[in-house]
Amino acid sequence: MSAIFVSGIAIAAPGLNDWQLAMPVLRGERAYEPTPLGPLAPALLPANERRRMTTTIKLAVQVAQDALPAQDAVDELHCVFVSGMGDCDITDKVCRALAQPERPVSPTHFHNSVHNAPAGYFAIATRSQAPSLSIAADQASFAAGLLEAATQVAAEKAAVLLVAYDTLPPEPIRAKSGLTADFGTALLLTPQPLASARHRLELELESGAEPDRLTDPALEQLRLSNPMARSLPLLAALAGDRGGRVRLPYLDDLTVRIELQPC
Numbered sequence: 001m002s003a004i005f006v007s008g009i010a011i012a013a014p015g016l017n018d019w020q021l022a023m024p025v026l027r028g029e030r031a032y033e034p035t036p037l038g039p040l041a042p043a044l045l046p047a048n049e050r051r052r053m054t055t056t057i058k059l060a061v062q063v064a065q066d067a068l069p070a071q072d073a074v075d076e077l078h079c080v081f082v083s084g085m086g087d088c089d090i091t092d093k094v095c096r097a098l099a100q101p102e103r104p105v106s107p108t109h110f111h112n113s114v115h116n117a118p119a120g121y122f123a124i125a126t127r128s129q130a131p132s133l134s135i136a137a138d139q140a141s142f143a144a145g146l147l148e149a150a151t152q153v154a155a156e157k158a159a160v161l162l163v164a165y166d167t168l169p170p171e172p173i174r175a176k177s178g179l180t181a182d183f184g185t186a187l188l189l190t191p192q193p194l195a196s197a198r199h200r201l202e203l204e205l206e207s208g209a210e211p212d213r214l215t216d217p218a219l220e221q222l223r224l225s226n227p228m229a230r231s232l233p234l235l236a237a238l239a240g241d242r243g244g245r246v247r248l249p250y251l252d253d254l255t256v257r258i259e260l261q262p263c
Contacts, residue, residue: 004153005263007197008161008188009238010066012037012059013222013229014181018066025219026232026239032218037182044125052108053121056087059184060118060165061125067161067186069196078152078160079132081119082145084227085177086136087112088169118165141166141227142185143250146234149189150203159190164228183226185235193263199238202259209257211249234258 009019014034016022024030040058041050044065050058060081090113097105111117116134123132137144142164149162165184169177190197212233214220223232234246237260247255 003200003202004150005190005193005197006187006199006201006238007159007190007194008067008069008186009235010063010184010186011235012040012063012066012182012184013226015222022235023239026236028216032216032222034181034218034222042125045121049121049124052112054087054089054112055182056083056089056165056167057112057118057121059167059182060163061122063165063184063186064122064161064163065125067163067188069188069194076130076158077126077128078130078156078158079119079122079128079163080145080149080152080160081116081122081132081134081163081165082136082141082148082228083115083118083134083164083166084136084138084141085166085169085173085179086115087117088167088173088177092170092173118163122163137251139227139230140250142231143248143256146187146231146248147203147205147250147256149187150201153189153191157191159188162187162189164231166226166228179226181222181225181229183222183229185228185231197263198241200261200263204257204259205250206247206255206257208253209247209255211247211255 011022014037017038025032040062042061093109119132119134149160152160163186167182223229237246243261246258250256
């Protein structure tokens, strides 16, 4: 696959409220403390629209906006939104409503129930008419989204914003999901480096290799807490200024091998 450039990074997770705070933790310069994720208030949408947004949508739009060096930095920005579970709060509310005799489903809940709702809010906020794709692949979701975004960069020679997010579901979904923490991240991938670019990536599928783990037990626990947190070994590598190799879990015995070179 052709080389691509990481020209923007964002994160929102317990103890890692934004990329600037996360970098020293991911480099091992500061201990990780899993404090609760701070309030989400993406500024791209007016307050009236934000009131209609669920926590999942807010998390997606928050990291999406934070990964852009400037709102008008990239023209015709393609987007890949990825979530392993979708909006479980909305799923729970709609299912509970459907279980009642009159099936009183809220129009707002129905409006937010589709898997591409976060992508829709982001497109409205940025007035974008560029292509957007929303996908899910359970525990392999981040790697699937990264492969899709990288393929679009290589094939279309277009900038692609990868937005990955999953939020803690309500019970009883939580007990079955395996999710124990909120996690969102976004990468702005470009065919040519912007001024903000720090790393160049090359991706390949690999069979039979073990995915990377984190040496810090607390960060490794976070990596296992959420399908989107499988991105942490890559984010840790991006937090440094060195090159290297990262393997992320994909389907069956496949991993995505990522070669990094500093710009």
